[in-house]
Each structure stands twice: as structure tokens, then as C-alpha cells.
Amino acid sequence: AxxxxxxxxxxxxxxxxxxxxxxxxxxSVPPYLFWYVQYPNQGLQLLLKYTSAATLVKGINGFExxxxxxxxxxxxxxxxxxxxxxxxxxxxxxxxxxxxxxGAGTTVTVRA
Amino acid sequence: NAGVxxxxxxxxxxxxxxxxxxxxxxxxHEYMYWYRQDPGMGLRLIHYSVGEGTTAKGEVPxxxxxxxxxxxxxxxxxxxxAPSQTSVxxxxxxxxxxxxxxxxxxxxxxxxx
Numbered sequence: 486a487x488x489x490x491x492x493x494x495x496x497x498x499x500x501x502x503x504x505x506x507x508x509x510x511x512x513s514v515p516p517y518l519f520w521y522v523q524y525p526n527q528g529l530q531l532l533l534k535y536t537s538a539a540t541l542v543k544g545i546n547g548f549e550x551x552x553x554x555x556x557x558x559x560x561x562x563x564x565x566x567x568x569x570x571x572x573x574x575x576x577x578x579x580x581x582x583x584x585x586x587x588g589a590g591t592t593v594t595v596r597a
Numbered sequence: 598n599a600g601v602x603x604x605x606x607x608x609x610x611x612x613x614x615x616x617x618x619x620x621x622x623x624x625x626h627e628y629m630y631w632y633r634q635d636p637g638m639g640l641r642l643i644h645y646s647v648g649e650g651t652t653a654k655g656e657v658p659x660x661x662x663x664x665x666x667x668x669x670x671x672x673x674x675x676x677x678x679a680p681s682q683t684s685v686x687x688x689x690x691x692x693x694x695x696x697x698x699x700x701x702x703x704x705x706x707x708x709x710x
Contacts, residue, residue, distance in 0.1 A: 494637065517697055528601070528687055528701030529640070536697055575639055582697050583628055583647075584655070587639035 487512045487578045491588035499596045504548075504563040506591050508576030511557065518559040519577040519585065520550055529575065535559060536582075546570070571595045599623055601702035603688050609708045610678045618673040618705050620688030628691040629671040630655075630699065631663060633684040640687060646671055647693070678709045 492507040510516055517536050521529040533544025540552040546569075550561045559576060573592045577585040604619045620629065627648050632640040642655030646665040660682060662674045671690075675682060685706050689699040 489639075491639075519697070526704075528703050529689075529699075530701070531698045534697055536695075579697075582695070583691055583693070583699075584642060584645065585630075585640075585699065586656075587632075587641070589637055589639045 487516065487580045487586045489576050489578050489586055489588035491576050491591050493591055494589065495592045495594070497594045497596060498566045500568060501565050504561075504566045504570060504593065506561040506574050506576075506593070508550075508559045508561065508588060509557050510559060510576070510578040512578055512580055514580045517579040517582050518550075518552060519579070520544065520548070520559075520561050521575045521577060521587075523573045523575065523590075525572075532561070532574070566593075566595050568595050568597065601688055601690055601700050603686075603702040603705050605705060606703070607706050609710065610675075611710055612679060614678050615674070615676050616678065616707075617675075618686055618688075618707075620671045620673070620690075620702060621669055622671075622688075622690040622700070623669060624690060624692075624700065625668070626690035626700070627668070627693045629665065630689045630691070631661070631671065631673045632687045632689065633657065633682075634687060634704070635684050643673065643686075678707075680709045683707060683709045 488511045520532040535552045576588040630645045631643040644663040649668040688702040
């Protein structure tokens, strides 16, 4: 069965600081992994995805994530936070490539 | 190109009432999904469809029904609403071509009193 655990429901960072959001997954087959972002009162938007190609995946808005099979992790990073990065971020896993299981989400606050 | 749209945006129901949420997509996507979002629980899959005329249960299907009579539309029905169904409902669609990206609608906020 597929599942995701996001460590930390809230993360607060200073503008210009590193953003690190942690995600660990469980899957009985090689997984597809995703990070989605949700801005207030909006739907979700895909940030990046891992689909068994390169283990370091680059996404939109300067985000990237690294797939580590040995650690069953897919952590999201951004070197320098911007005020516009304040949002809720969801990690998701899929064994089939289409039915997603989401984590509980991490809310990012950016301090000026 | 409107993407994925949802109707209505907000709704308040009394316990026991019924309603239908409409999702429409203009991207000719085969796959469509209904999720509910609750605080601290992320999004959970209610039902999904892999093509016109087909539907399947997701993680939390109880109390909901769906229909996909036309490829572009996916309807979610609540026959007898309960307070536990107070949530934000999101529809999404996806191409079956290996792109793996789901496109989400703006959501419907439903309150059941």
C-alpha cells in the first residue's frame, strides 16, 4: 500500500534562507512521487515530479527534490526563500502513476 | 481554455439534504478525480474515473456517488448529507499519456449543519 508522511506541519523561514520540507513514502513497487503547492483559496499546482528518471528533480519557482530509495525519502528544497513561497505544500505518492495518496501538508511561512 | 472548473464554489446544506457538485474540464483528459481536503489530513481520494462511463471507488467513498456520462464532466453526489461531509472538495483531471500531472479545480467549500 502507498502512503506518505510529511514531517512538520508548519515551517517558518526567513526570506533568503533555505527551505527544506521533508517527505517519506511507503510503496510496494517503485513509486511515482510528486510535490504540489496550494496557495490560499486555490487548487493545487504541480511543483515537480519523480517518474524513475533522474533522482534529482528540478521544478518550478526554483524548487528541487531528491529521490533517495535507501531512505524512502523525497525531500523538497529551495536555496533562498521568497515571500511568494508562503503556501501549503503537499507530497504525494502513486504506485500506478495516477491514483495519488497525499501527505497531511506543510504550511510554509516566510518572515521578512 | 478554462482548465478544470467546479460548480458551485460554496454551499451550505442541512443534515439529510442532497446535492450534486459538478466538475468540468476542457482539456480532453481521460482521467478525472474527486478529493476532499480536511485540516491536517491532506487530500483523500473519494472516487475516480478512467474514462467516460466508468467510475471506481477511492479511499473514502462512503456517502458519495459519482457519474461520468460525458468525458468532460464528472459529478459528485451526496444523497443524504452529514456534518462529517463538511469539507473542501477538489476535482482534478489527468491525461493517461505518462505526463502524470493532475490539474486541479479551485475547489468547493461545503458546510453541512
